Amino acid sequence: MEKxxxxxxxxxxxxxxxxxxxxxxxxxxxxxxxxxxxxxxxxRFDMERFGIMPMVTPRQADILLITGxxxxxxxxxxxxxxxxxxxxxWVVGFGSCTINGGMYWNSYITIKSLDQxxxxxxxxxxxxxxxxxxxxxxxxLIKRIDEGKADAWKDYYRNYDFYxxxxxxxxxxxxxxxxxxxxxxxxxIV
Amino acid sequence: MSTVxxxxxxxxxxFFIGIFFMGYSRKFNARVQRRIGPPIIQPLFxxxxxxxxxxxxxxxxxxxIAMLMLLGGTLLTLMFIPVPGFHYxxxxxxxxxxxxxxxxxxxxxxxxxxxxxxxxxxxxxxRALMLLAGYDVPFTLSFIGMAILNHTTSLYKLIQIQQSxxxxxxxxxxxxxxxxxxxxxxxxxxxxxxxxxxxxxxxxATGPMTEMGGKYLGIMFIQHAINIFIELTIFTxxxxxxxxxxxxxxxxxxxxxxxxxxVNVVFGRYRVDDAVKFMWKIPxxxxxxxxxxxxx
Numbered sequence: 001m002e003k004x005x006x007x008x009x010x011x012x013x014x015x016x017x018x019x020x021x022x023x024x025x026x027x028x029x030x031x032x033x034x035x036x037x038x039x040x041x042x043x044r045f046d047m048e049r050f051g052i053m054p055m056v057t058p059r060q061a062d063i064l065l066i067t068g069x070x071x072x073x074x075x076x077x078x079x080x081x082x083x084x085x086x087x088x089x090w091v092v093g094f095g096s097c098t099i100n101g102g103m104y105w106n107s108y109i110t111i112k113s114l115d116q117x118x119x120x121x122x123x124x125x126x127x128x129x130x131x132x133x134x135x136x137x138x139x140x141l142i143k144r145i146d147e148g149k150a151d152a153w154k155d156y157y158r159n160y161d162f163y164x165x166x167x168x169x170x171x172x173x174x175x176x177x178x179x180x181x182x183x184x185x186x187x188x189i190v
Numbered sequence: 191m192s193t194v195x196x197x198x199x200x201x202x203x204x205f206f207i208g209i210f211f212m213g214y215s216r217k218f219n220a221r222v223q224r225r226i227g228p229p230i231i232q233p234l235f236x237x238x239x240x241x242x243x244x245x246x247x248x249x250x251x252x253x254x255i256a257m258l259m260l261l262g263g264t265l266l267t268l269m270f271i272p273v274p275g276f277h278y279x280x281x282x283x284x285x286x287x288x289x290x291x292x293x294x295x296x297x298x299x300x301x302x303x304x305x306x307x308x309x310x311x312x313x314x315x316x317r318a319l320m321l322l323a324g325y326d327v328p329f330t331l332s333f334i335g336m337a338i339l340n341h342t343t344s345l346y347k348l349i350q351i352q353q354s355x356x357x358x359x360x361x362x363x364x365x366x367x368x369x370x371x372x373x374x375x376x377x378x379x380x381x382x383x384x385x386x387x388x389x390x391x392x393x394x395a396t397g398p399m400t401e402m403g404g405k406y407l408g409i410m411f412i413q414h415a416i417n418i419f420i421e422l423t424i425f426t427x428x429x430x431x432x433x434x435x436x437x438x439x440x441x442x443x444x445x446x447x448x449x450x451x452x453v454n455v456v457f458g459r460y461r462v463d464d465a466v467k468f469m470w471k472i473p474x475x476x477x478x479x480x481x482x483x484x485x486x
Contacts, residue, residue, distance in 0.1 A: 015242045022235040046225040048216075051235055056395040059247070059403030062239070086403045087244040187245045 008148055020145045021051040023138070026061035026085070028078055031068020033095045033128045040131040052138055058084040063141070064118075069097035069110045075117060076171055082118055082156075083178040087189065089153045090141060093123045094134070102127055116166045119152035157184035196276040197269070201416065204268055207440065208415030209233050211422070211447055218448070222455045233411065240408035247403060249306045256302025257409045263294030264413045264420070271423050272346040274435050284343040285333060288424070295413065296322060299398055306401035314397020317462045318381075318388040324466035325378030325385070328473035332368040332375070335481040336361055336428055345424070349432030361429035367480030369429040371473040373449070378469060379421050382454035387462045422446055 008016070027037055040047050041054060055061045058081045066078060082091065093114045096102035101112040114120055121144070124137045144150040156163060160180045167174075184190045213230040220227025248254055270288050272280040296318060303311040337343045339361075340351050352359050362369040378385040388397050402410060422443040426432060430446070433439035460468060 015238060018235050019239040019242060021229075022232070022239040043224045046220070046227070048220060048228050049226050051228055051232055056391045057400050057403075059401055060396070060399065060407055084247075086246065183245060189244065 016146060016148065020142045023050075023052045023062045023090075023142070024055040024060055025052055025063040025065050026055055026058055026081070027065040027067060028074075028081065029067050030070060030074045031095070031097060033067030033097075036128050036131055036134065037065075037067070040134050045131045045135055047135060047138060050135075050138060050142065058082075059086065061085055062089055064089065064091045065094055066091065066098055066114060067094040069102060069104045069107075070114065071109050072111070072170055075111055075167075076174065079117065079167060080176055083176050083180065087153050087157075087187070088151070090121045090145075090150055091118050091152065092137065092141065093120050095129060096125060096127045099123050099125060111170060117163060117170075119155040119163070121150050121152045154189060156180065157189045160184075193276075193278045196278070200273075200276055201265055201268060204416050204419040205412060207443075208417070208419040209237075211418050211443070212411075212415055214444075214447070215451055215454075218451050219455055233415065237408050237411050240411065241405055243404035246405055247401075249401065252305040253302050253406075256298045256305070257406055259298025259301070260295045260413050261409055263291060263298055264416050266294070267292050267420055268416055270345075271420055272349065272427065272432070273423065274433055274439060277346045280344065280346045285337070285345050285348075286343055288345070289330065289333070292420070293322075295417070303398045303401070308401045310394040310396075310400040311398050313394050314388055314390070314400070317390075317394075318398065320462050321378055321381070321385060321388060321465055321469075324469035325375040325473075328371045328469060328477050329375035329379065331474065331477035332372040332480065333428065335365060335368040335477060335484050338481065339365060339484045345427050349427050352431035353434065357431070360431040365480050365483060367476050367483060371477035371480060372425060372429060373446075374473040374476075375469070376421060376425050376446070377450055377453060378465065380418065380450060382450055384453075384457040384460045384468075385465050386454075386459050387465055390459060418447075419443075 027034065029037070037054075039045055047053075052063075058064075062085075064078075064082055064085060070078060082089070091114075093099060097104060097110070098114040098120075101107070101110060104110040105112065111117065122137055122141050124133055126133055129137075141150060157180060210230065212233040213228070216232060217227045217230055267288060269279045270283045270291070300315045300319065303315045336348065340348055342348060342351070348361075352361060357363060381388050389399075390397060394400070399407060399410060423439070425446055426439065426442045430442045433442060
């Protein structure tokens with residue numbers, strides 16, 4: 001599906017050109033996929049060439065990289081983490097587990113598809129994706145940010161009811177610490 | 191008129207030189223690790239991104255005011271640092287004033303981080319202040335030595351005295367003990383490894399910056415860039431004879447910074463108590479020996 005690109009003025013375009021070169025990544029490593037990240041960061045593949053760096057706190061991060069399967073317990077933490085990040089922010093699903101459950105497809109405790117619970121910008125298919133695939137994915141993300149197409153984070157503010165309903169179905173009643181609707185109004189995102 | 195122009199332009203010049211050094215530091219680390227590394231203007235991209243974040247989280251008034259204290263204190267310190275072409279304020283405030291107001295930014299940061307109530311942040315800031323007690327003693331001692339040697343506390347006059355007789359009158363030649371002590375203290379001052387305990391991403395999640403996102407972190411980046419310029423200029427003026435033009439200043443800063451980075455890239459991290467012990471065991475005796483040489 002081709003996304004509708006919202007009109008941007010000159011300043012926004014200039015800043016997008018600068019900002020796409022600096023993406024800080026918070027990797028949420030629940031499963032086995034995390035093992036592919038050290039080679040991506042270090043000498044062999046070196047993703048810092050593109051300005052992508054690992055960061056340790058959600059407040060500073062721009063990309064939430066979710067590697068591997070999400071059980072119900074970890075999904076809750078991922079949602080709490082995601083809501084602490086400052087917009088614009090991007091979610092990248094890493095590995096087949098985030099797409100359709102992967103090899104855990106009939107487990108009673110893992111979720112099948114991540115985009116029911118969080119707005120995902122990009123999936124990296126594979127079990128597990130090699131560092132080349134990760135670099136390729138980040139380059140695609142940078143390209144989409146440049147074109148103004150990577151704005152799934154706005155969906156979370158606009159369609160919060162949909163995501164909240166899905167989260168409620170699997171996690172039961174739970175409250176996060178961020179008032180998404182008030183934030184959307186305050187920062188003029190809706 | 192030119193003074194007013196300098197007051198306006200000076201922070202920007204310091205900022206861009208600091209940005210260059212920040213980018214150089216990342217490139218240097220990358221090359222040592224046999225990576226290609228980010229482009230040299232990567233910090234500019236980072237600051238641009240942080241400043242154009244759409245949402246921001248504030249933890250209260252102190253959190254906001256602390257950022258002003260951080261940047262304001264740094265800019266105030268910068269004004270008292272004499273550079274080629276601008277030493278208007280340094281005739282009103284000598285090195286003692288600089289050493290006094292250079293403590294304002296860390297204290298401002300402590301107040302702001304206290305408001306965010308993040309345990310990692312509190313640990314980080316307590317480590318920062320502890321380390322301050324470590325490196326401030328040798329640095330102050332080596333400055334006292336230079337002041338006794340040259341009979342002045344003014345940074346501008348120190349530069350003039352050192353420039354009068356070429357390399358033979360540079361602080362690093364007339365008293366290498368003091369220079370060595372100050373160089374080790376500088377390593378702690380710039381919180382590079384092995385004294386990186388305040389940031390420590392792997393243990394306390396970047397310490398004071400844990401709760402800072404978006405524009406807050408952007409201001410901290412700008413402050414960090416100017417701070418690099420301040421620290422390198424102080425060391426250059428005290429021991430390397432200052433500079434008569436900007437090219438000379440930048441070359442000298444570049445050499446000092448490369449030494450600091452070379453130590454940074456091969457060392458691990460000291461624990462905070464070990465760092466303070468090290469600071470009081472090695473540089474402090476060095477500085478005292480230097481002062482004894484000056485007096486007798």
